Amino acid sequence: MKADPAVQRRLLDLAQVDAELARVTHRRRTLPEIAEIAEAEKVLRAKQDALTTIETTLGDLTRDVKRQETEIDQVRAREDRDRKLMQSGSVGAKQLTDLEHELATLERRQAALEDDLLELMERREAVEADVQHGRVELDKAQEAMADAARRRDSALADLESVEAKRTAERKLAATQFPAPLLSLYDRIRAHKGIGAALLQSRRCGACRIELDRNAFSKIREAAPDEVVQCEECDAIMVRTGESGL
Incomplete structure (x- = not known):
């Protein structure tokens, strides 16, 4: 030829224009922000899963606290009923003795329930702190991914600008051969x-x-x-x- x-x-x-276009293509595939986003997505999913787990634990503890409070209220209501019955003077000696034994049992039961409730509330308080920490960590992970995405989009926009300019140059140059x-x-x-x-x-x-x-x-x-x-x-x-x- x-x-x-x-x-x-x-x-x-x-060839120089084509080399720059090739560099743009390579750069687009190998932007460090792409790998950063992939890693940020892994971290974000891990944070989301961790928060979901701890929120589930918090929900379970909250239900346990309510159930315990309900049971304590029932015991207190039973105690109030027994005391009112004893104070009414309408019960005999045997029934009065039975009521006294039942009140003692209810008092012990209430004390045990209240101890359990205190333990549950302390655990719930600790888990609530973990939930707050988890939400802060999740927010950080979301912001890190958003920041990487913004930088990726900015880099891609720059590459697209260069590519458009060089593609136009190549199209014009190709007519000379x-x-x-x-x-x-x-x-x-x-x-x-x-x-x-x-x-x-x-x-x-x-x-x-x-x-x-x-x-x-x-x-x-x-x-x-x-x-x-x-x-x-x-x-x-x-x-x-x-x-x-």
Whole structure:
């Protein structure tokens, strides 16, 4: 294939634009914020699960406290009823003795229930503190993820701006090349990553491999408008005064 040497040299500008577009694509895939968000999501789920567990425990303790309070109220009501019955003077000696025994039993029962209630309330108070701490930790995790998402979105917006600008430049630059030359360049770039590079001091600018004597002799003998390619990476090698020919 033949192409004007000046046109071939413009391939270097096109390759530079394509290299920047490739960097944008790579940068978009490897933004550190993406990994940060993934990690933040794991932390957030863990915090949510922990808070759900502790809130469930708090709910269970609250129900136990209410149940205990209800039972204590029932015992107190029974005590009040027995005392009123004793004070009414309408009961006989045997029934009075039975009521006295029942009151003693109820008093012991109430004391035990109140001790259990105090323990439950202390446990609930500790769990309430854990819930408050868990909510603070969850808020922190949510803010950390939101912050990473904001930074990711900002970085993506910058990349999109660069990509749009370079894509427009490439579209304009592509019109300057003959279709066969552009097709060859694009095919090489699609398969190898770099379509064209400068031949500099007997070294291919794409794969950075120095040409052997035979390959270099062939390029030296090739006509200026001959499109030459690297034997190692297939990239079009653009010849200039820096090529050492």
